[in-house]
Amino acid sequence: MTDLILIVEDETRLAELLGEYLRAAGYRTAHLADGAGVIDWVRAEQPDLLLLDLMLPGRDGLSLCRELRGFSALPIIMTTARVEEIDRLLGLELGADDYICKPYSPREVVARVKAVLRRQRPEPPTPPQTAALQLHPEQLRVRAGEREITLSAVEFALLQTLASAPGRIFSRAQLMARIYPDSRIVSDRTIDSHIKKLRRRLAELHPQGELIQSVYGVGYRYEDHAA
Secondary structure (H helix, E strand, O other), rough: OOEEEEOOOOOOOHHHHHHHHHHHOOEEEEEEHHHHHHHHHHHHHHOOEEEOOOOOOOOOOHHHHHHHHHOOOOOEEEEEOHHHHHHHHHHHHOOOOOEEOOOOOHHHHHHHHHHHHHHOOOOOOOOOOOOEEEEOOOOOEEEOOOOEEEEOHHHHHHHHHOOOOOOOOEEEEHHHHHHOOOOOOOOOHHHHHHHHHHHHHHHOOOOOOOOOOEOOOOOEEEEOOOO
């Protein structure tokens, strides 16, 4: 049976548009315009993924996400109309699998849905790929197949953090806290500079594409099989 996507969105025209794109991609969809009935609907219908708006009548997306995570591993993609809200959501670490800021392209939403569902399900064994990195913290070395590079301590800490949760978005503040545990004051652009250098080094191991991807206005994430 095809996957069922529950769209919880109070903007009816937007929900209808998303539904059209998702159905064209082969998914079944359902729509709720109010947060009050979400928990009961999820328990009864067992959807495969939830597209959950942050600001809803009846009940907000934050409290819904908290309660859902108390009893379900249902994949959740949260949406919000404000970029600054995403940093707050990341800080709260509510357990959502991805975050999208409005206005967004319906095609991007479909791509995110596919990516989250793919990460949730074990895939059949495949031959080793060049994107699979082996990290050796003691030597600050990274291997991919027969190739190997040595990173600086900061670069290695960044890579280790991002690679520990493929697909998860890390804000600049979260990355800064990991690589500078002494809470020194540094600019957000310091992280961008380190990421730029790290990407350049990783290209020596994986020239086919970037393993560390930018999420505009939010931060960075690591993808296992970037093409």
